[in-house]
Amino acid sequence: MHQLATAGGGEKPLLALRDINMTFGGVRALKNVSFDVRPGEVHCLAGENGCGKSTLIKIITGVYRPADGASIEFDGETYSHMSPVTAQDRGIQVIWQDLALFPEMSVAENIAFQTVLGRWPKLVDYGRMRQIATDALARLGVTLDVDLPLKEYAIAQRQIVAIARALVGEARLVFMDEPTASLTQSETDHLLDIVRGLSASGVAVVFVSHRLAEVLEISSRITVLRDGALVGVYPAAGMTQSRITELMTGKTFDQQVRAKFRDGQPVVLDVKGLSRPGQFEDISLSVRRGETLGITGLLGAGRTELALTLFGMLKPASGTIALEGKPVRFSSNRDAIAAGVAYLSEDRLSLGLIQPQSIADNLVISSLDKILSGGLLSEDRKRSLVARWIADLGVKIGLQQDAISTLSGGNQQRVAIAKWLATDPKLLILDAPTVGVDVGARAGIFDIVARLAETGLAIILISDEVPEVYFNADRVLHMAQGRIVGSYDPRSASLAEIEGAVYA
Amino acid sequence: MRSFVRTHATEVSLLAVIIAISAVLSVSTANFFSLGNAFDLLNISSVNIIFAVGLLVVLIAGGIDISFAVAASVVQYGTAIALGWIGGGGWISGLLIAGSLGILLGAINAFLIHRFRVISIVATISTFNIYFGLLMFFTKGVSIYDLPDWLTDRVILFEHEMPDGTWIEITLPVLVMVLCVIATWVLITRTTTGRQLYAFGDNPEGARRFGINIGAMQFIAFGWLGLMAGIGGLIQAHYAQEVVPNALYGRELDVLAAVVLGGARLGGGKGSVLGCVLGVLLISITQNGLNLMGVSPFAFKMIIGAIILVAITLSNSRIERLLPFVSQKGAGR
Numbered sequence: 085m086h087q088l089a090t091a092g093g094g095e096k097p098l099l100a101l102r103d104i105n106m107t108f109g110g111v112r113a114l115k116n117v118s119f120d121v122r123p124g125e126v127h128c129l130a131g132e133n134g135c136g137k138s139t140l141i142k143i144i145t146g147v148y149r150p151a152d153g154a155s156i157e158f159d160g161e162t163y164s165h166m167s168p169v170t171a172q173d174r175g176i177q178v179i180w181q182d183l184a185l186f187p188e189m190s191v192a193e194n195i196a197f198q199t200v201l202g203r204w205p206k207l208v209d210y211g212r213m214r215q216i217a218t219d220a221l222a223r224l225g226v227t228l229d230v231d232l233p234l235k236e237y238a239i240a241q242r243q244i245v246a247i248a249r250a251l252v253g254e255a256r257l258v259f260m261d262e263p264t265a266s267l268t269q270s271e272t273d274h275l276l277d278i279v280r281g282l283s284a285s286g287v288a289v290v291f292v293s294h295r296l297a298e299v300l301e302i303s304s305r306i307t308v309l310r311d312g313a314l315v316g317v318y319p320a321a322g323m324t325q326s327r328i329t330e331l332m333t334g335k336t337f338d339q340q341v342r343a344k345f346r347d348g349q350p351v352v353l354d355v356k357g358l359s360r361p362g363q364f365e366d367i368s369l370s371v372r373r374g375e376t377l378g379i380t381g382l383l384g385a386g387r388t389e390l391a392l393t394l395f396g397m398l399k400p401a402s403g404t405i406a407l408e409g410k411p412v413r414f415s416s417n418r419d420a421i422a423a424g425v426a427y428l429s430e431d432r433l434s435l436g437l438i439q440p441q442s443i444a445d446n447l448v449i450s451s452l453d454k455i456l457s458g459g460l461l462s463e464d465r466k467r468s469l470v471a472r473w474i475a476d477l478g479v480k481i482g483l484q485q486d487a488i489s490t491l492s493g494g495n496q497q498r499v500a501i502a503k504w505l506a507t508d509p510k511l512l513i514l515d516a517p518t519v520g521v522d523v524g525a526r527a528g529i530f531d532i533v534a535r536l537a538e539t540g541l542a543i544i545l546i547s548d549e550v551p552e553v554y555f556n557a558d559r560v561l562h563m564a565q566g567r568i569v570g571s572y573d574p575r576s577a578s579l580a581e582i583e584g585a586v587y588a
Numbered sequence: 589m590r591s592f593v594r595t596h597a598t599e600v601s602l603l604a605v606i607i608a609i610s611a612v613l614s615v616s617t618a619n620f621f622s623l624g625n626a627f628d629l630l631n632i633s634s635v636n637i638i639f640a641v642g643l644l645v646v647l648i649a650g651g652i653d654i655s656f657a658v659a660a661s662v663v664q665y666g667t668a669i670a671l672g673w674i675g676g677g678g679w680i681s682g683l684l685i686a687g688s689l690g691i692l693l694g695a696i697n698a699f700l701i702h703r704f705r706v707i708s709i710v711a712t713i714s715t716f717n718i719y720f721g722l723l724m725f726f727t728k729g730v731s732i733y734d735l736p737d738w739l740t741d742r743v744i745l746f747e748h749e750m751p752d753g754t755w756i757e758i759t760l761p762v763l764v765m766v767l768c769v770i771a772t773w774v775l776i777t778r779t780t781t782g783r784q785l786y787a788f789g790d791n792p793e794g795a796r797r798f799g800i801n802i803g804a805m806q807f808i809a810f811g812w813l814g815l816m817a818g819i820g821g822l823i824q825a826h827y828a829q830e831v832v833p834n835a836l837y838g839r840e841l842d843v844l845a846a847v848v849l850g851g852a853r854l855g856g857g858k859g860s861v862l863g864c865v866l867g868v869l870l871i872s873i874t875q876n877g878l879n880l881m882g883v884s885p886f887a888f889k890m891i892i893g894a895i896i897l898v899a900i901t902l903s904n905s906r907i908e909r910l911l912p913f914v915s916q917k918g919a920g921r
Contacts, residue, residue, distance in 0.1 A: 168799065169799075180797070182793075183794075184791065184793065184794035184797050184798075185791065185794060186786070186787050186790040186791050186794060186795075186857065187790060187791070187857075188786065188790045188853075188857040188858045189783075189786060189787065189790060189857075193783065197783075197787065197798065198798075199780075200780040200783040200784060200787075201780070201784075201798060201799065201800070202780060205779045205780050205781040206779065206780050207778055207779060207780075208777070208778055208779060208780055208782075208783055231595070232594075232595065233595065
């Protein structure tokens with residue numbers, strides 16, 4: 085393939101960065117980093133959150149100015165720093181993770197938005213805009229109605245619109261920041277095809293993704309950063325996911341199946357024939373004391389809806405839920421919490437934690453009744469309850485009063501788990517607990533999950549990353565289109581077998 | 589046509605509601621269905637439509653303004669005084685003075701919002717109180733009746749007696765209103781500045797990343813509303829033939845409701861001139877109809893409040909569900 089040919093080496097790089105240093109308020113975000121991209125290659129930038137990836141992208145696109153002594157060479161010209169205007173003029177484009185699109189405006193305007201820029205007002209040329217947009221989409225082999233407002237399209241198409249917009253400016257180098265984070269597998273495949281097409285047409289793509297499988301699939305070379313320093317540049321051929329993880333974290337992760345036999349334990353949750361038309365159908369499952377039940381499947385398989393139903397936030401149309409043998413019917417999640425069900429939300433940032441509030445307040449929000457003293461909230465009780473859970477789950481914090489937003493993703497997730505443990509649940513539902521959590525911190529979270537299971541808690545672990553449930557659950561259920569279509573025992577099934585079924 | 593219905597669902601449904609209400613009123617009252625009444629409605633609604641298209645621009649840019657109606661009163665006083673200084677003036681000088689004063693008052697809002705990062709509702713509630721307080725303080729609540737003759741004389745640009753004996757008239761306020769509507773339409777749909785305003789209201793961070801001048805956006809949006817408020821204020825003084833300090837007090841909420849009814853979104857990025865005009869007309873027609881039906885004026889506000897509530901509840905996503913042919917999603921869904 086063309087992409088392999090251009091990645092073959094020996095060619096003059098399109099972009100070459102040398103001696104990049106960057107300091108924020110005394111913290112060195114980048115230390116003597118070099119980075120280069122060859123024309124038309126797909127290059128992956130890998131590293132944990134906070135390793136300096138975004139800082140590097142912002143330096144290349146001119147948002148930040150690196151410390152003196154840096155050299156940025158792009159297509160024969162050398163700069164000591166970039167400016168956003170220069171970067172755009174030279175064909176360096178970024179597709180931000182949040183896309184920075186305008187949902188109320190038409191697809192054509194979103195793609196050809198640069199035509200309405202400029203210092204002085206002029207009349208808008210809608211015909212030209214439509215033409216530019218149609219051409220850009222045609223280059224990607226996509227047809228969209230360019231006159232419709234963008235909000236009519238789903239996230240996958242919006243991603244394509246963002247790429248089309250980047251191409252309008254005669255792009256030579258395109259940065260994609262987590263472009264597949266909210267896409268399903270088939271949408272991701274389509275996106276990767278588009279990336280291959282760009283590469284074949286001579287546009288270099290720098291791809292940032294935490295999904296290592298697709299990183300290996302799409303890129304020709306991988307640059308790994310750790311703590312602001314360059315670890316190395318590696319050809320993708322011959323790389324493995326676990327090797328990249330090791331390079332990114334500097335630690336070795338020896339993943340082993342944790343599954344155990346739990347059949348002797350009493351059943352905590354027993355669900356029979358649960359249905360919510362259009363979301364899930366005829367779901368029957370049970371979880372025993374100390375058991376971790378994994379549920380996996382693609383986005384939209386009905387996993388989260390099932391979890392919200394077990395948590396009393398959605399009402400089933402038919403079927404029964406029994407907790408410790410007693411049938412229950414929740415009219416709200418307050419009933420579910422009182423009955424001993426805890427649900428760790430999929431979206432920790434906006435739903436699970438109240439970001440500006442303190443660590444302590446976040447932790448006790450679901451168990452305020454436990455810190456009452458004479459009918460009023462007791463600061464002393466709160467402090468000791470918080471201290472207990474912080475110590476128990478090994479959360480690294482400054483003060484209890486610090487805002488939760490000051491913690492890293494992994495530590496925030498621990499607080500979110502502690503919040504629910506403080507309610508003394510019998511059943512803990514973890515919905516995508518590692519989204520936005522670094523590889524290194526993920527292992528810590530699963531250690532906690534395993535420990536909690538040992539204390540007798542029944543756990544449902546929901547994730548669209550098959551390895552997570554495979555290595556950390558006792559049994560794995562596969563959901564597709566609202567139904568349970570497979571049940572696996574990690575001790576006898578192989579990871580490839582489950583992945584094959586889920587991603588088929 | 590079909591895609592127009594789809595992308596202009598709010599306007600189409602407003603038009604449908606206006607037609608339905610008009611049909612009911614034509615049957616139930618003797619005088620509603622006449623050209624004369626239709627032109628009366630236009631004359632009566634002109635000032636509110638001028639205010640509304642100005643406010644629309646601010647809403648599109650993601651802001652809100654509570655102060656424009658009392659700002660218009662300030663402009664009326666300021667213009668009356670300035671006209672006295674220059675010895676009378678005329679329509680041209682009057683509109684120039686009123687427009688400039690209006691822009692100045694709008695720019696004060698933009699300055700507070702942009703420079704001190706005050707959110708627009710708080711900034712304009714403050715200026716609403718300041719403008720109104722200053723006005724009442726300096727005028728001591730006294731109205732001005734001795735306005736220049738050119739300002740109080742009715743200007744009829746076109747009149748024609750219909751066979752049924754009613755008169756159709758196009759007055760100066762209607763002409764000014766039409767010009768303001770066209771100018772606003774050109775600004776927001778045909779100029780690059782207008783599209784930047786939409787983009788800024790829709791996704792401020794996205795607009796910033798494109799290098800759009802955020803400060804300029806605020807000054808253009810609030811300046812435009814100021815201009816419309818100034819012009820509308822002068823036209824209202826002409827229409828009422830007097831300047832009363834609290835005449836426009838409270839008008840801001842009526843206009844805001846009409847603009848939101850017309851599909852503009854609090855939060856920015858959405859709204860059209862057509863919807864805005866239809867929103868004002870729907871409220872005027874209802875009021876006019878209630879009047880002709882002999883409903884007590886004391887019940888007007890209540891009924892109009894209920895209509896706004898129903899219309900806004902039905903609008904946006906829900907209206908699409910009511911009209912299934914409108915709601916077919918994009919090709920990729």
